[in-house]
Amino acid sequence: MVKAKANKSDASVPPADKDIHVRDHFDQMTRKYLLSVLSDELIEEHRRGPSHMSEPLARLLAWSQRRPLAEQYAVKAEGDGSFRLISFSGLRHRKPDYVGDESFATLAEARHGVFLRHIKDLTGK
Amino acid sequence: MAQQKIFGYANRISVKPGEEITFHVNCDGASEAKAQLVQLIHGDTHKDGPGHIEREVDGPANGTWQVKKQFTQLGSFLEVDDPQQKLAVTGALSLMAFIWPTRTKKGIRQTILGRWDTFRNAGYALGINPAGHLEFWVGDGKEVDYVTAELPLLDKVWYLVGVSYDPATGRAEIYQEGVLNRYNSLIGKVVPYEFASHTSQKFRFKPSHLPATPFLIAGARDQHELRGPFVSDHFAGKIDRPAICMRALSRKDFDELKQGALPPKDSVLAYWDTAAGYTADGIGPDVIDTGPHGLTARGVNHPVRAMTGWNWNGRDDCFRLDPSQYGGIEFHPDSVTDCRWEVTSRMTVPENLPSGIYAMRLRVGPGTGIAEEYIVFVVRPRTPKGKLCFLVPSASYLAYANEMLSFEAHIIQPMTGQPPVVTDLDIETYEHGEYGLSTYDHFEDGAGVCFTSYLRPIINMRPKHRMSGMNVTWQFPADLSIVAWIDHMGYDCDFITDEDLHREGLDILTPYNCVITGTHPEYVSERMLDAQEDYVAGGGRLIYMGGNGYYWAVGFAGDNPECMEVRKLDSGMRAWAARPGEHYLQTTGEKSGLWRNRGRAPQKLTGVGFIAEGFETAAPYRKMPDAWHRTVSWITKGVEGEIIGDQGLAYGAAAGVELDRYDLSLGTPPHTKIIASSGGHSDNYVLVTEELLYAYAGLVGSLDYRIRADMTYFTAPNNGAVFCTGSIGYGQALPANGFDNSAAKVLANVVNAFLKSERLPGQQWSLEEKQWR
Numbered sequence: 001m002v003k004a005k006a007n008k009s010d011a012s013v014p015p016a017d018k019d020i021h022v023r024d025h026f027d028q029m030t031r032k033y034l035l036s037v038l039s040d041e042l043i044e045e046h047r048r049g050p051s052h053m054s055e056p057l058a059r060l061l062a063w064s065q066r067r068p069l070a071e072q073y074a075v076k077a078e079g080d081g082s083f084r085l086i087s088f089s090g091l092r093h094r095k096p097d098y099v100g101d102e103s104f105a106t107l108a109e110a111r112h113g114v115f116l117r118h119i120k121d122l123t124g125k
Numbered sequence: 126m127a128q129q130k131i132f133g134y135a136n137r138i139s140v141k142p143g144e145e146i147t148f149h150v151n152c153d154g155a156s157e158a159k160a161q162l163v164q165l166i167h168g169d170t171h172k173d174g175p176g177h178i179e180r181e182v183d184g185p186a187n188g189t190w191q192v193k194k195q196f197t198q199l200g201s202f203l204e205v206d207d208p209q210q211k212l213a214v215t216g217a218l219s220l221m222a223f224i225w226p227t228r229t230k231k232g233i234r235q236t237i238l239g240r241w242d243t244f245r246n247a248g249y250a251l252g253i254n255p256a257g258h259l260e261f262w263v264g265d266g267k268e269v270d271y272v273t274a275e276l277p278l279l280d281k282v283w284y285l286v287g288v289s290y291d292p293a294t295g296r297a298e299i300y301q302e303g304v305l306n307r308y309n310s311l312i313g314k315v316v317p318y319e320f321a322s323h324t325s326q327k328f329r330f331k332p333s334h335l336p337a338t339p340f341l342i343a344g345a346r347d348q349h350e351l352r353g354p355f356v357s358d359h360f361a362g363k364i365d366r367p368a369i370c371m372r373a374l375s376r377k378d379f380d381e382l383k384q385g386a387l388p389p390k391d392s393v394l395a396y397w398d399t400a401a402g403y404t405a406d407g408i409g410p411d412v413i414d415t416g417p418h419g420l421t422a423r424g425v426n427h428p429v430r431a432m433t434g435w436n437w438n439g440r441d442d443c444f445r446l447d448p449s450q451y452g453g454i455e456f457h458p459d460s461v462t463d464c465r466w467e468v469t470s471r472m473t474v475p476e477n478l479p480s481g482i483y484a485m486r487l488r489v490g491p492g493t494g495i496a497e498e499y500i501v502f503v504v505r506p507r508t509p510k511g512k513l514c515f516l517v518p519s520a521s522y523l524a525y526a527n528e529m530l531s532f533e534a535h536i537i538q539p540m541t542g543q544p545p546v547v548t549d550l551d552i553e554t555y556e557h558g559e560y561g562l563s564t565y566d567h568f569e570d571g572a573g574v575c576f577t578s579y580l581r582p583i584i585n586m587r588p589k590h591r592m593s594g595m596n597v598t599w600q601f602p603a604d605l606s607i608v609a610w611i612d613h614m615g616y617d618c619d620f621i622t623d624e625d626l627h628r629e630g631l632d633i634l635t636p637y638n639c640v641i642t643g644t645h646p647e648y649v650s651e652r653m654l655d656a657q658e659d660y661v662a663g664g665g666r667l668i669y670m671g672g673n674g675y676y677w678a679v680g681f682a683g684d685n686p687e688c689m690e691v692r693k694l695d696s697g698m699r700a701w702a703a704r705p706g707e708h709y710l711q712t713t714g715e716k717s718g719l720w721r722n723r724g725r726a727p728q729k730l731t732g733v734g735f736i737a738e739g740f741e742t743a744a745p746y747r748k749m750p751d752a753w754h755r756t757v758s759w760i761t762k763g764v765e766g767e768i769i770g771d772q773g774l775a776y777g778a779a780a781g782v783e784l785d786r787y788d789l790s791l792g793t794p795p796h797t798k799i800i801a802s803s804g805g806h807s808d809n810y811v812l813v814t815e816e817l818l819y820a821y822a823g824l825v826g827s828l829d830y831r832i833r834a835d836m837t838y839f840t841a842p843n844n845g846a847v848f849c850t851g852s853i854g855y856g857q858a859l860p861a862n863g864f865d866n867s868a869a870k871v872l873a874n875v876v877n878a879f880l881k882s883e884r885l886p887g888q889q890w891s892l893e894e895k896q897w898r
């Protein structure tokens with residue numbers, strides 16, 4: 001009788017996805033490595049643009065791009081030709097929000113702005 | 126004033142002079158729009174090209190159009206033809222269906238079946254309540270009585286659900302039993318859940334019946350002040366063999382249904398046999414009622430058939446083997462394949478309009494961004510005139526129609542290696558979600574989208590649009606770069622679409638000396654493929670201008686050329702994967718997926734096939750030894766040095782985005798020559814999954830020589846020939862430097878040779894060539 005009840009309550013509560021625990025653990029290890037290699041030179045390497053990438057920069061970008069959708073950023077092309085940063089809601093039909101009020105003159109600058117946002121999230125600064 | 130925005134579509138994508146086309150427009154914040162017919166020449170605003178080019182054309186529909194707000198019915202459902210209101214039952218009744226729900230945790234009401242008016246609380250229905258519990262309810266026009274199962278339903282598990290109700294006693298009893306087997310549900314019998322629930326309730330009220338209420342499966346009648354009647358409370362998931370009986374069935378009766386028995390014959394009011402009507406060529410949208418009144422249920426917004434049913438045994442993987450296991454019909458509240466808007470304006474295509482790509486340009490208010498719309502259509506020649514034919518890959522436009530990967534696909538940034546660049550138009554379309562999804566998207570319940578149609582606004586089938594994830598033009602606006610080059614060269618060119626080719630076959634191609642494709646003709650039906658193969662074998666000359674072409678096997682419903690079906694499965698670069706047992710097209714009975722997996726790799730027709738994709742950068746081609754061979758040296762004549770295509774609007778060079786490769790093991794004609802090949806691609810270029818047997822590290826551009834675009838050429842019987850660029854980016858390279866560049870030079874050499882009705886250059890060497898050296 002008690003067992004049956006337990007079954008019922010199991011069924012009425014959507015079980016959590018335990019995969020998150022593992023992902024979080026992996027993410028902690030990745031962040032630790034990235035913080036150990038983060039430097040002004042690395043940021044400058046990204047600002048210069050896409051030529052050959054060093055391994056630390058490639059790993060930093062890979063981490064940024066693999067973060068959950070709601071932690072990713074994108075560029076909004078404004079009607080006047082400028083660019084701003086946005087973040088996705090991760091919820092269907094919920095429009096993205098602007099991130100900060102900085103406006104960029106070029107797409108390359110905006111993309112570097114996205115990169116700096118990820119660095120900010122990584123370092124907490 | 127409301128924000129001004131305008132969206133529209135046409136009833137046809139291809140039309141001849143003298144034929145009529147209708148336009149359907151939805152507008153907010155304005156009652157008049159300025160309409161102007163334009164011929165579209167170029168659609169990429171990239172700074173390295175000529176920019177957007179359109180030519181205003183006199184047309185009978187130009188001028189001011191009266192426009193208004195129009196509403197779209199979202200969601201797929203079945204509406205029962207019941208003119209005599211046989212289902213307005215006043216006595217006892219039972220409802221039943223097998224269901225496989227997918228959105229029980231969404232916190233919304235869903236209707237499985239019933240004759241229910243949710244606005245007026247009248248009628249009866251069996252459904253799922255916001256807590257995810259099976260529920261039956263009746264309403265007398267004011268009050269509603271409910272009987273609810275104790276336990277919530279689980280997603281992606283098959284159940285038999287039902288109710289028996291007798292208004293004489295007021296007793297209503299819910300029947301809910303799991304019918305999982307080893308294959309049919311997401312989980313199996315090792316999971317210790319309780320699936321069954323049997324509860325009863327004594328109702329105080331009896332259903333009242335309004336004449337206008339339709340009996341619906343997977344939805345309920347609703348009402349809105351401005352919009353009028355519509356359907357809401359959609360069910361998400363599969364329903365198999367729903368039925369209604371005119372007496373209160375016993376628990377024992379239901380237990381027999383659970384074993385696969387039919388409802389007691391003398392009690393059946395309607396039994397929609399969702400497994401009936403299959404042929405080897407598939408099945409249509411309407412569901413047969415085998416009951417006494419023959420109340421056919423008509424599919425709206427393409428409920429998906431050819432889906433496994435409650436009794437699927439995991440062994441028969443196609444409805445052609447055993448249709449009785451394919452009673453599942455899948456419904457999605459966010460499906461739309463026809464907006465069904467009123468006609469805003471119509472136009473008879475002027476007799477003197479040359480074949481080309483046209484649009485009705487509509488503007489309200491500021492006339493830019495979301496206040497501007499281009500309704501695109503192709504004007505075919507009344508009779509073929511040119512020697513050159515541009516085959517507009519409209520099937521591939523349909524596949525990508527309104528894709529929203531940037532907003533929802535976690536894969537997009539790792540794939541593209543860059544953050545998306547979105548516009549107001551992208552956000553507007555995403556936020557409102559009224560214009561449907563592409564075959565790259567998922568329904569809200571996670572299922573892949575397999576139907577797509579052009580009877581709805583398509584925001585990426587417009588000039589100036591850039592695909593946000595990749596930040597380049599894609600499909601239609603990318604193909605305009607080829608159109609602009611044809612225009613620049615002054616070729617007399619006729620334009621036809623995939624739809625025309627699918628309908629008319631080889632005959633539509635034979636008048637032409639040369640057929641040229643778009644940048645990414647990825648989706649092809651068997652008839653389209655047959656026609657192109659027969660054209661080349663019969664002496665036609667084909668220029669395949671793209672990458673990742675001739676890839677997916679698609680179907681069109683016989684009487685619905687505007688709607689295409691594809692199922693993505695097994696292998697290939699794919700946005701979703703069809704579930705086991707659901708790999709065959711309901712529209713044709715064919716297996717979908719890659720043509721390569723059906724024995725028709727693209728290499729067999731073109732010489733090349735998909736090998737890699739990548740973004741952010743592109744590379745030029747370098748001449749290969751064959752380039753100097755005496756039979757083909759004419760192709761690169763005038764190109765000094767070894768490099769071809771070192772400029773372009775797609776990442777700066779001609780070989781990029783998606784790349785195709787020569788591969789004898791997949792059927793590249795043995796005498797094919799590799800004129801040039803790219804290489805040195807970045808590590809964002811990755812090998813396609815269909816090439817993968819064992820995965821290993823380093824299947825990327827800088828480590829794997831296979832990752833490249835091959836420019837190939839081979840001769841075919843009867844003076845036929847095929848030339849391929851093997852790259853999507855080649856088309857976007859043509860307009861660079863005012864159309865004066867090496868990629869354009871090579872293409873001009875080929876087109877000029879292909880247009881001549883004589884033997885091809887280099888064929889004096891044909892004897893030797895036949896030795897395939």
Ligand SMILES: [Fe+2]
Nearest residue numbers: 645647673783
């Ligand atoms: Fe594609």
